[in-house]
Amino acid sequence: MTYECILTAVHGDGPRKTALITLNRPKALNALNDQLMDELGEALLAFDADDGIGCIVLTGSERAFAAGADIPTMLPHTFATAFKSGLISKNWETILQVRKPVIAAVAGFALGGGCELAMMCDFIIAADSAKFGQPEIKLGIVPGAGGTQRLPRAVGKSKAMDMLLTARMMGAEEAERGGLVSRVVPADKLIEEALAAAETINGFSGPSVMLIKELVNLAYQGPLTDGVAVERRYFHALFGSHDQREGMEAFLAKRAPTFQHR
């Protein structure tokens, strides 16, 4: 598959590998236009369907993960044209259909839609150069891809309000303190660290990995008691798998497990 706005590569030596998707519109700081979002969605779904891939890492450049949705494309719209055409809506949530883990590896600016895209990933590893922000208010608009909803869930109401209302950017350290990112690493180690995290995940049983992703996401969508009940059912269900028996037998035999992802 040839893409113009993203680069794709596959990493790893094990039976399950990691797909690396790099946003690639450097002159516009990876501003997210329709073509880029179409290509990203296509690549994500293709890797999700590929049995040889265990995890996906999504990254940008050293200067910018993504500086938001493409401003020149939005500028000429009126309410009527934005509403009728479903402005920049159709391809923005494809990433949420992906059932394998997607790790955002963020360096530089992750602003507006760029921050929202990172927050749609399963976790964010940040370079020490990362800067997160929702500066839509400076453009006279509000976020449109979940910024007002996911940011408060990640960092709490006060910090989210501060960022959304003042448009200030949050550096990597503050983002880690606030819970937006899972870890901060030196910028020159970002991809290495993200690929290593992916490789660790790739070594585990595929169904366990996918179920954990589903269950954690459930924690954001419904009441605690429902989430805990579903978790218990899946816990019981995994006793029908090969990998449960293998994992426990390997532990008791003090050897590494050989998971077959079934």
Ligand code: DAK
């Ligand atoms: N769109 C298009 N081009 C952009 C851009 C953007 N968002 N951000 C930067 N660029 C371009 C600049 O225009 C400039 O291009 P040239 O002038 O060189 O041709 C080039 O990238 C370099 O930018 P700067 O010269 O400005 O570089 P600086 O280092 O001085 O500043 C900056 C970097 C990131 C602080 C600054 O560029 C900036 O403030 N950029 C805009 C950030 C922003 O406001 N982002 C939010 C956009 S609104 C939705 C889904 C998503 C969204 C909405 C709805 N639905 C699903 C419905 C999302 C909306 C947004 O993201």
